[in-house]
Amino acid sequence: MYYCYRKKRYIMIYLANSREMKSIDTYSIETLGIPSAVLMERAAYATAVRICEVLKDTEGKKVIAVCGSGNNGGDGLAVVRILTTMGVSSAWYMAGDTAKATKETALQIKILENMKVPRCRSLDELTQADLIVDAIFGIGLTRPVEGNFARTVEAINRCRAIGRAAVCAVDIPSGISTDTGQVLGCAVEADFTVTFGTLKTGLVLYPGACHSGQVFVENIGFPIEATDQARIHTFAFEKEDIVRYLPKRQAYSNKGSYGRVLVIAGSKNMAGACFFSARAAYNCGCGLVRVFTVQENHDVILEKLPEAVLTTYDSTLVDMDLLDQAIEWADSVVLGPGLTCAPYAVNIVAYTLKHCKVPLVIDADGLNIIAGNGSLWDSVPQNTVFTPHLGEMSRLSSMPVGQMCLDLPKTCREFAKNHGIICVLKDARTIVSDGANCFINLSGNDGMATGGSGDVLSGIIGGFLAQKMDPLTAAAFGCFVHGLAGDAARKEKGAYGLLASDIIQYMSKIIR
Ligand SMILES: NC(=O)C1=CN([C@@H]2O[C@H](COP(=O)(O)OP(=O)(O)OC[C@H]3O[C@@H](n4cnc5c(N)ncnc54)[C@H](OP(=O)(O)O)[C@@H]3O)[C@@H](O)[C@H]2O)[C@@H](O)CC1
Ligand SMILES: Nc1ncnc2c1ncn2[C@@H]1O[C@H](COP(=O)(O)OP(=O)(O)O)[C@@H](O)[C@H]1O
Ligand SMILES: [K+]
Incomplete structure (x- = not known):
């Protein structure tokens, strides 16, 4: 404190x-x-x-x-x-x-x-x-x-x-x-x-x-x-900053006023990642969320999140026209949670990087795919938000985790600067940098070290990006809101029983 x-x-x-x-x-x-x-x-x-x-x-x-x-x-x-x-x-x-x-x-x-x-x-x-x-x-x-x-x-x-x-x-x-x-x-x-x-x-x-x-x-x-x-x-950020930075709601508005998020996520037996990310994007106020995922996830997403617009594909033959239409529709894109690194997923990531003209968040397998296919770096748009945890960062930068930990702000800042991106280096104290300034996130707790917690964060950042927040602020403020929701959830549920879905649920107590 x-x-x-x-x-x-x-x-x-x-x-x-x-x-x-x-x-x-x-x-x-x-x-x-x-x-x-x-x-x-x-x-x-x-x-x-x-x-x-x-x-x-x-x-x-x-x-x-x-x-x-x-x-x-x-x-x-x-x-x-x-x-x-x-x-x-x-x-x-x-x-x-x-x-x-x-x-x-x-x-x-x-x-x-x-x-x-x-x-x-x-x-x-x-x-x-x-x-x-x-x-x-x-x-x-x-x-x-x-x-x-x-x-x-x-x-x-x-x-x-x-x-x-x-x-x-x-x-x-x-x-x-x-x-x-x-x-x-x-x-x-x-x-x-x-x-x-x-x-x-x-x-x-x-x-x-x-x-x-x-x-x-x-x-x-x-x-x-x-x-x-x-x-x-x-x-x-501190708690008082919430009201300063939260996108304003207007009486004279409709769902088109608060942005459309496309979540490209999930794979067979990995429906949770797209659900968490999409639900979190909705919970931070954006107008519409479209989930682009494999057809095996169709029923579960419709049942768990009927508010989402759904585009499904056959992973044995991905229809890139469908992906193209989804990207055209979006005001921001979240790419990677639970996507796997299968060859079809590599094609999806490559296509999205090349054609996405709106703010982009890359998480999880999106990062792993870039780490494994160095040529993709050429098509990463400027100011894309990368959200690696230390393991993913190590794969992306070829730097051992132990060496990174000696100076996390420097690791994060230099990576962002070298690649012209916004880096969200996730850890117990997440660091966010655009290569010049750094934010250190002071919210959050060890209860959040639980599966799906990072998917929630990518959805929050995507949601703020769709509401026209600049990428550095969306990334840093997103981490802060994510951590505060985790803190509120821990207060009532304790650290052991805290689940990613609780973080989403408690978001509405933090931003209202
Ligand atoms: N400026 C002001 O008016 C104000 C300052 N304020 C206060 O002053 C503090 C800063 O003071 P400071 O700059 O004198 O440094 P400080 O932390 O006392 O240490 C320096 C000494 O440690 C030595 N040393 C270093 N590492 C060492 C090691 N591993 N092992 C052994 N020696 C080591 C180093 O030796 P040297 O490297 O020169 O050999 C040097 O002798 C600041 O934190 C705040 O408390 C406040 O009062 C506000 C007004
Ligand atoms: N001890 C901790 N204190 C604060 N935040 C934490 C702690 N452990 C994990 N987190 C947060 O939880 C999230 C975990 O993300 P990630 O490792 O990608 O999880 P997953 O891959 O399971 O979704 C990050 O935002 C991280 O900052
Ligand atoms: K001291």
């Missing part, structure tokens, strides 16, 4: 990487002249207040800050001073070399020494803490945590694991990469994180999100122009 002070300042949530965050810092300090000590004081005060809230009754409780020699350490030291002045028993431990302290951090050390605030000299003393402030590394972490630093991180994690102390991370848990959320060597596991100015990508991407606990985003006085000039390029 993310608490942002920034309400109404921007549409959507901004997610900074370390370069962008440093640019905000530097611009505020060097160009606008805000003293760095002022920012540090506000950061520390906000953290101290959150710590008091979490501890509730601070009487008899002890806080120890573990500090590095960079400005993250300076924040931790200032927290100790502020808590001390609030009457909270506090102490500090230097994990970094004091000789290397930045001038801001050196100043904080001097003040604590002047105030005679107790300094811990051994990691063993951490066991006396009720709450440990992790201020070893913030956005300045540049390499894996090793040696004494690693031992310090492990000592903090041990105190937390035995239930001795809660842990508050300052800005980001030490050891987590601000850019990728990866653990660099080892990382602190926090109960909560107080971060400054804006959310960081590393706080929401896994495994960083698991290490961060609850995240509080605090305003420490960065002016808006400092954020603007940093040109942050990663965003996330």
Whole structure:
């Protein structure tokens, strides 16, 4: 859960990487002249207040800050001073070399020494803490945590694991990469994180999100122009964005006003994929859905989704004129769920890629067919939305999954840029990119790791495309709505019993 002070300042949530965050810092300090000590004081005060809230009754409780020699350490030291002045028993431990302290951090050390605030000299003393402030590394972490630093991180994690102390991370848990959320060597596991100015990508991407606990985003006085000039390029939707982005309904309208989606999906014994995709397209408001599928699925689709228009084909002899008419009819096309990779399906995909002039979503076997037939790339229309999960992405890009996971936003952005498409890289935190900007989806849950869940997503994106949403927004907003519906379904049904059909059912609670 993310608490942002920034309400109404921007549409959507901004997610900074370390370069962008440093640019905000530097611009505020060097160009606008805000003293760095002022920012540090506000950061520390906000953290101290959150710590008091979490501890509730601070009487008899002890806080120890573990500090590095960079400005993250300076924040931790200032927290100790502020808590001390609030009457909270506090102490500090230097994990970094004091000789290397930045001038801001050196100043904080001097003040604590002047105030005679107790300094811990051994990691063993951490066991006396009720709450440990992790201020070893913030956005300045540049390499894996090793040696004494690693031992310090492990000592903090041990105190937390035995239930001795809660842990508050300052800005980001030490050891987590601000850019990728990866653990660099080892990382602190926090109960909560107080971060400054804006959310960081590393706080929401896994495994960083698991290490961060609850995240509080605090305003420490960065002016808006400092954020603007940093040109942050990663965003996330929040619930308030639903009404802003949802296609408007008009009283003076008819089903022709809300677009027609063609779902080219399903195969023998795979009727569910086209049903899920088509039903989800209807549920996000589009006017008409046509399903183009094998004749074996005729009865089941008519029974399960009588609202759909149906065109069926004989897979032993696909009538391309029928496909052509269906494509001509559509305002958007969803291609691939449950299609199989049989030769007839390859022909369908090749034909659709060549002749489709409306926005296109390619999912599942549509992706596998392109991965297995490289020449098809030549006919992929610009701005087509690709929705691979990690396995499909690995087949498409020939990159091992492990390598992709080291930097999912980069993998997604570069793939989109290289192919001129919109990439929806599906995972526990789905990333969407057009090659320049990135969206990280913050909705959804592990209950959605269930068959058919991805088919639902392709239908939602197709439905928004048919309603004239631009492809990047349709893809990113589609993921957000999909995840919110999954969250609503989980709330009532739990994670274990959650089915793809529940996601569809709960969509109408999210968009109304
Ligand atoms: N600017 C401001 O005024 C404000 C900043 N703020 C706060 O400052 C934080 C950023 O501070 P920062 O830039 O000083 O970096 P920080 O995260 O403390 O670490 C840098 C130190 O770590 C070292 N180091 C890195 N990796 C290492 C490793 N693996 N193993 C060992 N050493 C390693 C690195 O050493 P070096 O690479 O130079 O050898 C350097 O000494 C930010 O997160 C926020 O909390 C707020 O108060 C708002 C105002
Ligand atoms: N742990 C999770 N947290 C959030 N979303 C998830 C999680 N696991 C799966 N999902 C979502 O569920 C969907 C699964 O899609 P996909 O793997 O294509 O499923 P299928 O092929 O069964 O339809 C994706 O949108 C993915 O982001
Ligand atoms: K930290």
